[in-house]
Amino acid sequence: MEISSSQQRRVRVTWRQRLARMQGVPVTFDMGPYEAPLAEVARFGGGIERLSDREIETRARAFREQGTASLESIRAEFFALAREASRRVLGMTPFDEQVLAALALDAGHIVEMQTGEGKTLAAVMPAALRALAGQGAHVLTFNDYLARRDAEWMGPVYTMLGLSVGFVQEGMTPEDRRRAYLANLTYVTAKEAGFDHLRDLLAMDPQGLVHRPLHFALVDEADSLLIDEARVPLVIAGSVGRETSSAPRLAALVASLAPGVHFDADEYGRDVELTEAGFEQVERALGAGSLHDAQNYRLLTEINCALHAHALLRRDVDYIVRNGRIGVVDEFTGRVVADRHWPDGLQAALEAKEGLERQADGRILGSITLQHFLQGYPRLCGMTGTAQTAAPELRDLYGLDVVVIPTHKPMIRIDRPDVVFTHREAKERAAVGEIQRAHASGRPVLVGTLTIEESERVAARLRDTGVACEILNAKNDAMEARIVARAGAPGAVTISTNMAGRGTDIRLGGEHEEEHAQVAALGGLYVIGTNRHESRRVDLQLRGRAGRQGDPGESRFFASLEDELLVRYGIETLIAGRVVTAKRDEPFDHPIVRAEMARAQRIVEGQNLEIRKTLWRYASAIEDQRREVMTIRQAILRGDDVPEIWQREPERRRALVEEAGEDAVQRAERAVMLFAIDRAWRDHLALAADLREGIHLVALGGRDPLRHFTEETTAAFRRMEEAIDNVALDLLKDVRVKDGRIALDEIGIRGPSSTWTYLVNDDPFRNQIGMMLTGPGRTTIATYAAALLGPLLLLWGVVDRVFRKRPGRRGDPFGR
Numbered sequence: 001m002e003i004s005s006s007q008q009r010r011v012r013v014t015w016r017q018r019l020a021r022m023q024g025v026p027v028t029f030d031m032g033p034y035e036a037p038l039a040e041v042a043r044f045g046g047g048i049e050r051l052s053d054r055e056i057e058t059r060a061r062a063f064r065e066q067g068t069a070s071l072e073s074i075r076a077e078f079f080a081l082a083r084e085a086s087r088r089v090l091g092m093t094p095f096d097e098q099v100l101a102a103l104a105l106d107a108g109h110i111v112e113m114q115t116g117e118g119k120t121l122a123a124v125m126p127a128a129l130r131a132l133a134g135q136g137a138h139v140l141t142f143n144d145y146l147a148r149r150d151a152e153w154m155g156p157v158y159t160m161l162g163l164s165v166g167f168v169q170e171g172m173t174p175e176d177r178r179r180a181y182l183a184n185l186t187y188v189t190a191k192e193a194g195f196d197h198l199r200d201l202l203a204m205d206p207q208g209l210v211h212r213p214l215h216f217a218l219v220d221e222a223d224s225l226l227i228d229e230a231r232v233p234l235v236i237a238g239s240v241g242r243e244t245s246s247a248p249r250l251a252a253l254v255a256s257l258a259p260g261v262h263f264d265a266d267e268y269g270r271d272v273e274l275t276e277a278g279f280e281q282v283e284r285a286l287g288a289g290s291l292h293d294a295q296n297y298r299l300l301t302e303i304n305c306a307l308h309a310h311a312l313l314r315r316d317v318d319y320i321v322r323n324g325r326i327g328v329v330d331e332f333t334g335r336v337v338a339d340r341h342w343p344d345g346l347q348a349a350l351e352a353k354e355g356l357e358r359q360a361d362g363r364i365l366g367s368i369t370l371q372h373f374l375q376g377y378p379r380l381c382g383m384t385g386t387a388q389t390a391a392p393e394l395r396d397l398y399g400l401d402v403v404v405i406p407t408h409k410p411m412i413r414i415d416r417p418d419v420v421f422t423h424r425e426a427k428e429r430a431a432v433g434e435i436q437r438a439h440a441s442g443r444p445v446l447v448g449t450l451t452i453e454e455s456e457r458v459a460a461r462l463r464d465t466g467v468a469c470e471i472l473n474a475k476n477d478a479m480e481a482r483i484v485a486r487a488g489a490p491g492a493v494t495i496s497t498n499m500a501g502r503g504t505d506i507r508l509g510g511e512h513e514e515e516h517a518q519v520a521a522l523g524g525l526y527v528i529g530t531n532r533h534e535s536r537r538v539d540l541q542l543r544g545r546a547g548r549q550g551d552p553g554e555s556r557f558f559a560s561l562e563d564e565l566l567v568r569y570g571i572e573t574l575i576a577g578r579v580v581t582a583k584r585d586e587p588f589d590h591p592i593v594r595a596e597m598a599r600a601q602r603i604v605e606g607q608n609l610e611i612r613k614t615l616w617r618y619a620s621a622i623e624d625q626r627r628e629v630m631t632i633r634q635a636i637l638r639g640d641d642v643p644e645i646w647q648r649e650p651e652r653r654r655a656l657v658e659e660a661g662e663d664a665v666q667r668a669e670r671a672v673m674l675f676a677i678d679r680a681w682r683d684h685l686a687l688a689a690d691l692r693e694g695i696h697l698v699a700l701g702g703r704d705p706l707r708h709f710t711e712e713t714t715a716a717f718r719r720m721e722e723a724i725d726n727v728a729l730d731l732l733k734d735v736r737v738k739d740g741r742i743a744l745d746e747i748g749i750r751g752p753s754s755t756w757t758y759l760v761n762d763d764p765f766r767n768q769i770g771m772m773l774t775g776p777g778r779t780t781i782a783t784y785a786a787a788l789l790g791p792l793l794l795l796w797g798v799v800d801r802v803f804r805k806r807p808g809r810r811g812d813p814f815g816r
């Protein structure tokens with residue numbers, strides 16, 4: 001039995017493996033390297049089965065006490081122990097495929113495992129093994145709910161192995177967090193772990209730290225986190241009182257402008273700018289002289305933000321308004337992301353546009369991108385249902401390779417080819433017809449739409465035809481669990497944005513297990529996509545909702561030449577010109593169409609990669625500086641580095657020591673140094689943020705924005721050390737001793753009165769900012785596209801549309 005299944009695995013992989021190797025893609029389907037270790041785990045398993053629970057615990061303790069030196073040598077036996085523990089306490093014995101995944105994870109790879117194959121359990125073996133070292137092992141989950149669920153679900157296995165497990169939730173106290181991180185294993189979202197890291201960097205004494213040094217992380221939904229979210233900066237901010245904002249006035253001003261007269265948006269909805277007439281109008285209204293004068297630099301940036309918020313950000317597509325707040329809708333997950341903001345100026349402009357109260361005015365105290373945070377783990381591995389198409393990027397950004405694990409039972413979902421129409425209206429009518437037909441047969445249908453708006457439109461059409469359906473989008477996410485639980489029931493129709501992608505487990509029969517067979521007999525869940533998404537991984541996640549664990553299922557996408565994906569990149573005109581246009585109401589099936597659609601996705605993915613790399617370069621310029629400063633800061637905090645700046649004023653220092661004692665003076669000096677560092681760093685970040693917001697203008701001025709940015713921030717960084725010393729010395733003069741103690745409070749040495757954290761949505765105009773950041777020399781993008789595209793003419797058509805550079809209309813905005 002065993003042997004035949006492993007033989008099967010080998011047979012199934014060879015041709016794909018060869019193909020992947022030929023294409024130079026860092027993906028392997030080859031389970032060969034893991035077969036021997038797997039057999040070894042099975043061999044140990046035979047003996048372990050006969051052990052009593054006590055004996056298993058004793059064996060595990062021996063491994064724990066043995067220390068970290070030889071984790072590799074004990075891996076097989078330890079995995080076998082974990083497997084047996086799981087059987088006893090959870091009633092699930094990890095399948096061979098799960099052990100293969102565990103082995104690949106332990107080898108430091110990104111593992112691709114289909115939905116429903118049991119990633120949660122597979123992760124236990126490698127995570128527990130690394131936790132033996134006693135330095136903490138983090139399982140980074142996709143959301144807060146899963147952090148808790150998985151920790152509690154898998155907890156008994158760890159307990160049997162003598163390992164403690166904790167989890168972190170949003171809103172937990174620092175003490176609870178510290179306790180969770182002190183456990184052998186911690187389930188936490190990357191976001192929370194990252195915020196804790198940022199908070200640690202503001203701690204004023206070592207007892208305030210919650211993290212231990214980072215040791216090992218296993219990332220769930222790895223592609224989402226490592227790629228889609230990678231460049232999202234985590235931000236910690238502190239209150240500094242309210243400033244009066246000009247945003248409401250500017251919002252009213254841009255609302256009074258006429259599109260096409262005072263401003264022009266580009267045809268892809270990525271960028272908008274004032275026309276000559278617009279400039280004149282705005283300058284007249286503001287009465288502040290020419291907007292291109294150097295002293296109006298801030299104002300111009302603010303107007304740009306107001307204009308972008310007004311003309312490009314769409315309510316119910318890009319954001320929703322709920323409880324008087326802006327909720328940013330994430331394009332990959334279709335969800336409102338908690339605590340996500342747009343860059344400050346834009347967020348203010350958007351709140352003003354919607355007439356909302358300004359939520360938070362604060363200073364950024366610290367910031368790190370998820371990618372930089374994750375790279376802080378010396379060992380990193382991950383798992384996801386969709387890694388293959390992201391493999392080049394995972395290799396590029398993290399040096400990680402992808403290993404594809406075969407499914408436990410053969411996958412029998414049928415993925416139908418796309419049905420393509422010329423017109424959107426015809427497409428939607430056809431999709432609704434298809435849903436009706438499937439629904440009439442009693443089969444559950446899951447409909448995936450691109451936007452909230454579209455989900456509501458399709459639902460309305462369906463209801464018109466008498467089909468009852470549930471809507472799952474960011475506006476009613478509170479009902480998510482209930483809707484998902486019923487989505488597999490006979491006759492259920494669920495319309496969803498990308499929310500029904502990752503992590504949603506749709507069981508056939510819904511809440512009634514006994515209806516599983518009935519639904520399976522009807523063909524299982526039918527997934528219908530009404531649009532192709534920019535990222536193939538999102539399409540695949542949607543398809544993956546059907547056909548879990550060997551269940552039957554079917555998937556199909558509907559598309560039209562009017563879809564955003566094709567229109568935005570001008571691909572619809574290229575296709576339309578090359579195929580015989582069919583009648584409006586009939587789908588047309590032409591191989592070129594399918595090829596071009598796939599091509600569009602690849603172009604966009606390539607472009608996104610390029611933009612991510614560029615953003616990465618910006619973030620890295622600051623990141624290197626951050627590491628440098630924070631290493632020094634934390635050394636001072638822990639007492640490993642003693643600041644000696646006050647030695648430069650020996651008289652003053654001696655007087656203080658006489659009054660308060662050497663210890664107190666050292667403590668005060670340390671606090672003053674930390675304070676000075678934090679303040680300097682905060683100012684540095686503010687400068688960087690200002691530079692970033694104005695980058696648009698630098699690019700329009702025809703200069704290389706990245707170079708400009710790097711030069712300015714490097715120069716500022718060089719001045720920082722001196723500034724820190726000066727602040728610390730200045731404070732020495734003001735320090736007073738009161739009742740024999742050094743009174744630091746009175747000279748303003750204290751942390752911010754309150755702090756809060758958020759994520760910055762770095763992609764407000766679908767990469768418009770990214771495009772600007774890449775600056776005038778966009779050859780790299782063009783080169784990348786060229787590598788993908790065949791016909792040169794097509795290439796130039798697309799590249800020209802996507803990357804066309806606008807002239808710097810009014811000369812250098814800096815007046816240089």
Ligand code: ADP
Nearest residue numbers: 092093094095113114115116117118119120121
């Ligand atoms: P994934 O995250 O890969 O989509 P989950 O970890 O949520 O999958 O597991 C899917 C389902 O499979 C769960 O209900 C789980 O109980 C079940 N499962 C996983 N592994 C096993 C196993 N070895 N034996 C029996 N059931 C399993």
